[in-house]
Structures are given as C-alpha cells and as structure tokens.
Amino acid sequence: MSVAALGGAGETGAEWRLLELVAQLDGTDADRTAEAVRLARGSLDTDVLLAQAVRHHLLSALAAFLLDHELMERWPRATRTHLSYTYRWTRHRTRLLVAEAQRIAEVLGAAGIPFACTKGIVYQSLLYGSRGTRYLADIDLMVRPDSRGEVARALDRLGFAAGKYFDHRTDGLVDLARRDIALYAMYPDHLPHFVRLSGDPVTPYYKVDVAFSLTWYGSRWQVPVDAALAGLVEVPVTGGTLPSLAVPYSFLFAVLHLFREAWFARTMRTSDVRLGQFADVVRLWRGYAAREVGAIGGLIRSLALEPPVAWVCHHADSVFATTMSDALGLGDYGDERWLRSACGSGGEVLDWSGDMRSRLRSALPPAIAPAADPRFAAELAGLAPRARPAR
Structure with missing residues (x-):
C-alpha cells in the first residue's frame, strides 16, 4: 500500500472523509450522519480506511458506526470479525479502566x-x-x-x-x-x-x-x-x-495538551497528533464549551494563552468547519506563519509544510525546515520542549 493511498498526497478521498465524520458523530447532526452513511454505502478501499482508523485510534468508533447503521455486512468477512472483536475489546478495556479509576479516586x-x-x-x-x-x-x-x-x-x-x-x-x-x-x-x-x-x-x-x-x-x-x-x-x-475539571479548564487542558503534542518537532517526528485528539476538542466545544465562551475567553486573556489556543482552534476549524477561533475572539491570531510553526529541540522556530488535514492524513511526518520568526516570536523565548520518556 502506497503512502499516497494512506492519505499522504492528493485530494481528500472518501475513506478519509468518512473517518473525519466518524470521529465527530455524536447523534446530534443528521446531515453529518447522512453523509457518513452515504459514503459507507459507496465504493471504499477498506484496507486504506482500516489503516487510517488504526493510526488515529478510531477503529472501535468505526466499528460502532457500521454496526449502528447496519453497514457491517457490506465488508469482507475477515474484516467484519476483526472490527467486531476490536470493538468488544475496547468496551471491555474501558469498563476495567473506569472501575480502576473509581478505586483510585476513592482512596x-x-x-x-x-x-x-x-x-x-x-x-x-x-x-x-x-x-x-x-x-x-x-x-x-x-x-x-x-x-x-x-x-x-x-x-x-x-x-x-x-x-x-x-x-x-x-x-x-x-x-x-x-x-x-x-x-x-x-x-x-x-x-x-x-x-x-x-x-x-x-x-x-x-x-x-x-x-x-x-x-x-x-x-x-x-x-x-x-x-x-x-x-x-x-x-x-x-x-x-x-x-x-470544570468545562472551561477541561477545554483549555484538551487544547493545550493537543498543542504540546502537535507543535514540538520531536513529537511530530515520533508520534504526531491524531484525528481523535482533535475530535475530543471539537466534541467538547460543541457539547459544552460553546455555552461557556465568556468564561473560557476570560481565562485565555487573563493567562495570555492566545497563541497556543489559537493555533489549535484555527486548525480544528479548518478540518471540522467549527468557528471556535472567532467565538473566542482569536481571529487575529490566524497568522499563517504562526499556524505553520513548530518548536525545535533548542527552542528554535521551524515551519512544517502543508495544512493540518494533509498532515493528519499522511502516514509520514511532515517536512520541517528552519523558518523566520512568526508574529509571536517574543512570546516563544525559552520554550524548548521537554524530552518525554519513550514509554
């Protein structure tokens, strides 16, 4: 299977568009659901779709979508079996981890x-x-x-x-x-x-x-x-x-954690950001945070978090057609050089090629090169990333 087939080049294919929809479906948008069902009933390269779903930790979400809409039977028998058992394993694992978290919380x-x-x-x-x-x-x-x-x-x-x-x-x-x-x-x-x-x-x-x-x-x-x-x-x-955490802090943590994973060159090369991480932010926004814009915006301004929050929100808006940046008053931070910036191991400013959708689709890390300082260079001093342990 070629890198291009996995989503490394070319226009967005039906497989990737379906995965974007599956990542965000929450039962509240009939149009997105209808589009996903239409794509799933069409001609798909299931090997490509499975590879993308595995890489973005969305295999169980894909299985649940196919089961919910009685679409699983359209897939090859071996693939159906694998999807079904993966979904069962994820449900089992979730039950165990939730019970363990409650045990820890009690203590x-x-x-x-x-x-x-x-x-x-x-x-x-x-x-x-x-x-x-x-x-x-x-x-x-x-x-x-x-x-x-x-x-x-x-x-x-x-x-x-x-x-x-x-x-x-x-x-x-x-x-x-x-x-x-x-x-x-x-x-x-x-x-x-x-x-x-x-x-x-x-x-x-x-x-x-x-x-x-x-x-x-x-x-x-x-x-x-x-x-x-x-x-x-x-x-x-x-x-x-x-x-x-209450919604304003939970939203900021989701955004800032994604920023750290996506902005540092080291993690871009070893374990780049996933579609599912953006989906967490978008689901949190649509379900809860959009109703607390005042509180979230106040925290962003009082803590001077505009650059990293804008970096994530602008990219999420471009992939999921949300309007988080404008709602939070971060439209002015959509500077192209800032949105394409990354941070090197010594704190130097780098630039990555392409847009966020193509970066997420690609099976290869983005090309990174030295870059001129973006508008917010004065705020980036001393931001060399920590070298996270491998495991």
Missing part, C-alpha cells in the same frame, strides 16, 4: 488529596456516551505539585509500581531506563508512570499518568493548577462518578 478522596481525572477516562463518558468507542491508553490524573508524595504513596498502597512499563514479551513489569527516570526528575510536570498487573488476559495491566501542569515544565504558558482544581464537577461513569 485519594479518603486521603483528602485534591485531584481530577482528565482526558480519556472522563471523555469516554462525557463525550462518547460510555460506549467504548474512545480508545483509552491509561488513567490520567491532575494533582497539585505539592501532592506528588501523597499521591505516590496512595498508588503504592493500591499495588502500583512507579517507573515501570509492561513488557509484552514476558507479560511482566520492567524498570524504565535510567535516562527516562532522569528526564522525569529534570522536567517535573509528571511523575513516572505507575503500573500494576491486572490479572486480565486481554488488558493485562493498568497505567496511571500523574500530571502537575496543564502545559509543560518551563513553558511560559501556564494555568494555575490550584484554580483548575478548585471547582471540580462529578462526571457520571459506569458504576458511579469521577471528579473532573
């Missing part, structure tokens, strides 16, 4: 530790209806920096080991490399991942990612964690609830 709450569950573990309910269509890699927690010791001790009591990763060859836990442990010490915005074996044959371990920042260590763009944790909301999940 942290009893200890009086302020914390919020973030990202996928709450999005899977809030934005995806607890259907198991949103892939979960781990359980994400946001805590205050001064709570790190208490959180580490609580997770230790729950059977988690710090600084480990799961080895699929041996089905056991292995120590992180010394270099990776040193990076966590040098850039203290996360604890080393906590991992414990689950005893489940298909989801053999649980991983917990504990963060102390809504951006990254050393960034000039910061959101006070105390303020973010001051007004938590309870998100209903299967079997109970989980504490989550």
Whole structure:
C-alpha cells in the first residue's frame, strides 16, 4: 500500500472523509450522519480506511458506526470479525479502566488529596456516551505539585509500581531506563508512570499518568493548577462518578495538551497528533464549551494563552468547519506563519509544510525546515520542549 493511498498526497478521498465524520458523530447532526452513511454505502478501499482508523485510534468508533447503521455486512468477512472483536475489546478495556479509576479516586478522596481525572477516562463518558468507542491508553490524573508524595504513596498502597512499563514479551513489569527516570526528575510536570498487573488476559495491566501542569515544565504558558482544581464537577461513569475539571479548564487542558503534542518537532517526528485528539476538542466545544465562551475567553486573556489556543482552534476549524477561533475572539491570531510553526529541540522556530488535514492524513511526518520568526516570536523565548520518556 502506497503512502499516497494512506492519505499522504492528493485530494481528500472518501475513506478519509468518512473517518473525519466518524470521529465527530455524536447523534446530534443528521446531515453529518447522512453523509457518513452515504459514503459507507459507496465504493471504499477498506484496507486504506482500516489503516487510517488504526493510526488515529478510531477503529472501535468505526466499528460502532457500521454496526449502528447496519453497514457491517457490506465488508469482507475477515474484516467484519476483526472490527467486531476490536470493538468488544475496547468496551471491555474501558469498563476495567473506569472501575480502576473509581478505586483510585476513592482512596485519594479518603486521603483528602485534591485531584481530577482528565482526558480519556472522563471523555469516554462525557463525550462518547460510555460506549467504548474512545480508545483509552491509561488513567490520567491532575494533582497539585505539592501532592506528588501523597499521591505516590496512595498508588503504592493500591499495588502500583512507579517507573515501570509492561513488557509484552514476558507479560511482566520492567524498570524504565535510567535516562527516562532522569528526564522525569529534570522536567517535573509528571511523575513516572505507575503500573500494576491486572490479572486480565486481554488488558493485562493498568497505567496511571500523574500530571502537575496543564502545559509543560518551563513553558511560559501556564494555568494555575490550584484554580483548575478548585471547582471540580462529578462526571457520571459506569458504576458511579469521577471528579473532573470544570468545562472551561477541561477545554483549555484538551487544547493545550493537543498543542504540546502537535507543535514540538520531536513529537511530530515520533508520534504526531491524531484525528481523535482533535475530535475530543471539537466534541467538547460543541457539547459544552460553546455555552461557556465568556468564561473560557476570560481565562485565555487573563493567562495570555492566545497563541497556543489559537493555533489549535484555527486548525480544528479548518478540518471540522467549527468557528471556535472567532467565538473566542482569536481571529487575529490566524497568522499563517504562526499556524505553520513548530518548536525545535533548542527552542528554535521551524515551519512544517502543508495544512493540518494533509498532515493528519499522511502516514509520514511532515517536512520541517528552519523558518523566520512568526508574529509571536517574543512570546516563544525559552520554550524548548521537554524530552518525554519513550514509554
């Protein structure tokens, strides 16, 4: 299969357009649903569509869409089987991770530790209806920096080991490399991942990612964690609830996390941003954040977050036809040089080719080259990215 077939060149094909629609369908837009059904009934290269769905963590979402609209029978038998079992596995994995998150939340709450569950573990309910269509890699927690010791001790009591990763060859836990442990010490915005074996044959371990920042260590763009944790909301999940950031902070965290993943040249080359990450932002906007524009805009202005938030919102608008940038008063930040900018390992300004849709479609990382300073160069000083551990 060629790179072009996977979406690396040429016009947007039916396969990619269908995946864009599947990523955002939430049952509220009949026109988008009708377009997706029409495309799925047409002529598709299912191998191309599957490869794109796997790369963007949307395979279960695709399976659910095909099942919901009685379209699965149009696909080859072997592919139907694979899709169906992948969807079953994702639902099973989601149930296990949600139950484990509730176990952790109960212990942290009893200890009086302020914390919020973030990202996928709450999005899977809030934005995806607890259907198991949103892939979960781990359980994400946001805590205050001064709570790190208490959180580490609580997770230790729950059977988690710090600084480990799961080895699929041996089905056991292995120590992180010394270099990776040193990076966590040098850039203290996360604890080393906590991992414990689950005893489940298909989801053999649980991983917990504990963060102390809504951006990254050393960034000039910061959101006070105390303020973010001051007004938590309870998100209903299967079997109970989980504490989550309120909508304004949840939206900003989703946007700023995506910005970090998409803007640094190092992550662009190794694990570039995915369509599903943009879909989280768009679903959060359409379902909740659009009703809190005043609060979100006030935070953006008071914390001087305009450049990174505008970078993400303008790109999301271009792919999903949203109007987040204008609604948040960020239209003036749609400078082309800024939107095509990236940050090198030494903090230097780089430029990537193409637009965000072509970047997402491509199976290859975007071409990156040195660039002139964008309009906001004065705000970029000292923004060299942290070198994240590999696992």
